[in-house]
Amino acid sequence: MSGQNQHVDSATTYFLVFLALISLTVITTAVAYVDLGDFSVVVALAIATCKMLLVALFFMHVRHSTRLMRLVMVGGLLWLGILIFLTLGDFATRGLVGVPGR
Amino acid sequence: MASDSAAETLALREQFDTEAQQKDASTLGMWIFLITEVMFFGGLFLAYTVYRRWYPAEFAIASSSLNAVIGAANTVILLCSSFTMVMAVRAAQLGKRDALIWFLILTLILGAAFLGVKAYEWNEKFQEHHVPGPTFHLENAVRQGPAQIYFSLYFAMTGLHALHMVVGVCLLTFLIIEARRNRFSAAYMTPVDIIGLYWHFVDIIWIFLFPLLYLIDRHLGK
Numbered sequence: 276m277s278g279q280n281q282h283v284d285s286a287t288t289y290f291l292v293f294l295a296l297i298s299l300t301v302i303t304t305a306v307a308y309v310d311l312g313d314f315s316v317v318v319a320l321a322i323a324t325c326k327m328l329l330v331a332l333f334f335m336h337v338r339h340s341t342r343l344m345r346l347v348m349v350g351g352l353l354w355l356g357i358l359i360f361l362t363l364g365d366f367a368t369r370g371l372v373g374v375p376g377r
Numbered sequence: 378m379a380s381d382s383a384a385e386t387l388a389l390r391e392q393f394d395t396e397a398q399q400k401d402a403s404t405l406g407m408w409i410f411l412i413t414e415v416m417f418f419g420g421l422f423l424a425y426t427v428y429r430r431w432y433p434a435e436f437a438i439a440s441s442s443l444n445a446v447i448g449a450a451n452t453v454i455l456l457c458s459s460f461t462m463v464m465a466v467r468a469a470q471l472g473k474r475d476a477l478i479w480f481l482i483l484t485l486i487l488g489a490a491f492l493g494v495k496a497y498e499w500n501e502k503f504q505e506h507h508v509p510g511p512t513f514h515l516e517n518a519v520r521q522g523p524a525q526i527y528f529s530l531y532f533a534m535t536g537l538h539a540l541h542m543v544v545g546v547c548l549l550t551f552l553i554i555e556a557r558r559n560r561f562s563a564a565y566m567t568p569v570d571i572i573g574l575y576w577h578f579v580d581i582i583w584i585f586l587f588p589l590l591y592l593i594d595r596h597l598g599k
C-alpha cells in the first residue's frame with residue numbers, strides 16, 4: 276500500500292508554488308514593456324526557466340523522483356542543447372568562412 | 378484480460394518485482410515520451426530563433442500585434458489548471474475519490490477555457506488578415522514575407538500546443554469516467570499520475586511560448 280506513494284506534498288506547498296507561478300507571469304508581462312534592450316530576451320527566458328523548474332520540481336514531482344528518472348530528464352535536455360547549440364553555431368558562423376562557388 | 382474488476386488493475390505484472398518498481402517503469406516511460414515531445418517542440422523553437430535573428434524588425438512588429446493581456450490571462454488559466462491537476466493527483470494519492478473527481482472536472486473546465494480563449498484569438502487573426510496566405514496584410518510591416526513567417530510559426534506552435542491540449546482534455550475525460558467507476562485508489566493511481574505529468578508538460582510548453590511569441594519585442598513599441 277504505502278510503497279507506491281511515499282511522498283505526498285501538502286496542499287499549502289502546492290498553493291505557494293502556484294502563487295509564485297502567477298507572480299512570475301505578472302512580472303514577465305510587466306517587465307516586457309520596460310526597455311531592457313537585448314536583455315529583454317534574457318529576462319523573459321530566465322523567468323520562463325524559473326517557472327519551468329517550479330512546475331517540474333513540485334507539480335511533476337521531480338524532487339521526489341529516482342536518479343534514473345533524473346538522468347533521463349537531464350539527458351533529454353542535453354540533446355535539446357545539442358540541437359540548439361550546433362544549429363545556431365552553424366547560422367552564426369556561416370559568413371565567416373568563404374565557401375568556393377558562393 | 379484486465380477488464381473485470383478494480384482489483385485487477387492492482388495486480389503486479391509478472392515482469393516486475395514490486396509495485397513500486399512497476400510504478401517507476403510507468404513513470405519512466407512517460408518521461409521518455411515527454412523527452413521526445415521536448416525534441417519535437419524544440420525544433421519549432423529553434424526555427425523561431427533562427428528566423429527571428431534573420432528578420433528582427435518584422436518579428437518585432439508582428440509579435441507586438443498580438444494582445445499580451447489576453448495571452449497573460451490565458452497563461453494564468455493554464456497555471457490554474459496545473460494547480461487543480463496537481464491537487465487531483467494529491468487527492469488520488471490520499472485515496473479521496475470525490476476530491477479527485479472534482480479537481481479533474483475543474484482541470485477539464487480550465488483546459489477548455491484556455492482552448493476557448495485561443496479560438497477567440499485565432500478568429501481575431503482571421504478578421505485582421507494576419508493568417509499567412511494571399512490575403513495576408515500586416516500594418517506597418519515593410520516586408521510582408523518575413524511577417525508571414527512569424528505568423529506561420531505562431532500558428533504552427535500555438536496550433537500544435539492546442540492539439541496537445543485537446544488530447545489532454547480527452548485524457549481528463551477518460552480519467553473522470555474511470556474515477557467515477559472506482560478504478561483508482563491510494564494503492565493504484567498510476568494513470569492519474571502519468572496524465573498529470575503530460576498536463577504539466579503541456580503547461581511548460583506554453584510557459585515558453587507565451588514570452589517568446591507575445592512579449593519579447595513588446596518594449597520596441599507599436
